[in-house]
Amino acid sequence: MSDDKEFSSSRRRFLGGAALATGALAAGRLAHAQAGPDPLITEMQPWQQYLGDGVDARPYGMPSQYEAHVVRRNVEWLTADSVSSVNFTPLHEMEGIITPNGLCFERHHSGIAEIDPGMHRLMINGLVDNPLVFTMEDIMRFPRENRTYFLECAANTGMEWRGAQLNGVQFTHGMIHNVVYTGVPLRLLLEEAGVQTNAAWILPEGADASAMTRSIPLEKALDDCLVATHMNGERLRPEQGYPIRLVVPGWEGNMWVKWLRRIEVGDQPWHHREETSKYTDLLEHGEARRFTWVMDAKSVITNPSPQAPITHGPGPTVITGVAWSGRGTIPRVDVTLDGGVNWHQARMSGPSLDKSMHRFYYEFDWDGRPLLLQSRAIDSTGYVQPTKDQLREFRGENSIYHNNGIQTWAIDESGRAENVEVG
Incomplete structure (x- = not known):
């Protein structure tokens, strides 16, 4: 609770104005409150006069028809093709801290990979004692954890560097979501493979057509990274990396490799053609910031x-x-x-x-x-x-x-x- 005196005074006035007096809101506090009878509350409405759908009519629940406008949106001119593009979370329509799965922004480099989990595999190779290939059933036999993290694209708010550009919080800040991930700590899978003493980096790779790869320090991989199978209690959506994705808490979203299929362990970061070009923070005089992974406050x-x-x-x-x-x-x-x-x-x-x-x-x-x-x-x-x-x-x-x-x-x-x- 804030100690700000103006806040406290305003809060008391707000609560005082909301107090009920003889069945109506206190006079003068809310200009739109009606003083007289309102037929929408005093008379029976249509939906009170008929039976609604039963429990079997909507086997996967959907939002109210009156909330149909609450959707992810893209900016058509932002990229040449929507297959390699982004859409945006409607932050202005949300409350609390959890993003519903259907509203989590998407960023794709070659579209959504539709993968049969029975045919999907995760390989760990490189500087390990025992190169391994895991099925999805294998992964589900490891201990799982539940963690709530935000995922933010490094380019979130990127259009605003040179001035105000996009007139909506969905478009200025909507490349972010916040969900509860369920997954296996990456360190457990790496320990199973036996990471060698000279290892210092990992290279995760996605199974989509772009084969998205990123170099990640081994220290981070052994700290809090997850191989996630679920978000907000249900299996990952295809657009969020089904059947498994990497979770790299607090770090820029391009490192959270979706449709995870391989993790190579090495002794240095990858700088050759095998790794997709990293996002670069170019400074005013042509220099670039290096290793800008963490998303600041x-x-x-x-x-x-x-x-x-x-x-x-x-x-x-x-x-x-x-x-x-x-x-x-x-x-x-x-x-x-x-x-x-x-x-x-x-x-x-x-x-x-x-x-x-x-x-x-x-x-x-x-x-x-x-x-x-x-x-x-x-x-x-x-x-x-x-x-x-x-x-x-x-x-x-x-x-x-x-x-x-x-x-x-x-x-x-x-x-x-x-x-x-x-x-």
């Missing part, structure tokens, strides 16, 4: 935002968003209503898990004047999310990767939101 206000304007008019208003860090947890998020002149501590709500999304809220009374909304995450290492100008000062504008700068939404008198630049 980041946050964004999801509501209000360009796809979720304020529609209720002045009065009690709830700001909410998400924050995350590849280096730990997020104990604090600050929110500003005036573009950084004054900051207020937000209220954190829900689980605080390592390398996972965190949900924050800030309630206040909106007086109808324009707002410049920003959020600023502070992670458990003490790292403070920087402004975009601070990032550009050190890294220029040539990269499209690892942009964790503070996002600004401008809210006008009507409640409409726009992506703008303020620091």
Whole structure:
């Protein structure tokens, strides 16, 4: 709970305004509350007059028909072909910290591989004592763990390096999701193969047509990586790597190899044609940052935002968003209503898990004047999310990767939101 005095006062006023008085909301607190009878509650509605579907009508549950707009979306002009492209999680339509499986963003290099799990194999070779090939049944005989992690593409927010570009949080920040993974710790499979003493790296490879490969330090592989079989309790979706994928907590999404088929163990990173070109953080003077795997602390206000304007008019208003860090947890998020002149501590709500999304809220009374909304995450290492100008000062504008700068939404008198630049 925040110690911010303005927050506490605003919260008391908000709760006071929501108190019931003789069966109606307290007068004057919510401008849209009706003083007289509402036929939608006093009269019987159509759905009260007939029987609905039985339990066998929808064997795999679907969202309400009134939520049909809540879907992943792509940007048609972003890539030449959707087979090697990305779609975006609708962050503005979500609450809590868990992303439903059907809304997790997708990034493909050669489309979705449709794999029969009975025919799929995982091979471990290279600098190991016993090269092994596992069936899916073999993998399921190892001890499993459940972990909640975010997965963020390194290019998330990448279009914003040179200025405000995309007018919606789904498109500026939607290359991220947060789910509960079930899988086998990678270290157990590597131990089964017997990693040799001179080993220092692994090269995971995917079974899709692009044969996606990435060099990963052995230290990370033995630490917290998983070979995942499930997400949010059900088997991986094909677009998320069914039947198995690699989970590399806190590190950029391109290393989370999907449709995992092979892991080669070596003594150095792969720099030849066998490995797909790495994502490169190009600096202003032509140099490149090396080994930029970890996703630094980041946050964004999801509501209000360009796809979720304020529609209720002045009065009690709830700001909410998400924050995350590849280096730990997020104990604090600050929110500003005036573009950084004054900051207020937000209220954190829900689980605080390592390398996972965190949900924050800030309630206040909106007086109808324009707002410049920003959020600023502070992670458990003490790292403070920087402004975009601070990032550009050190890294220029040539990269499209690892942009964790503070996002600004401008809210006008009507409640409409726009992506703008303020620091």
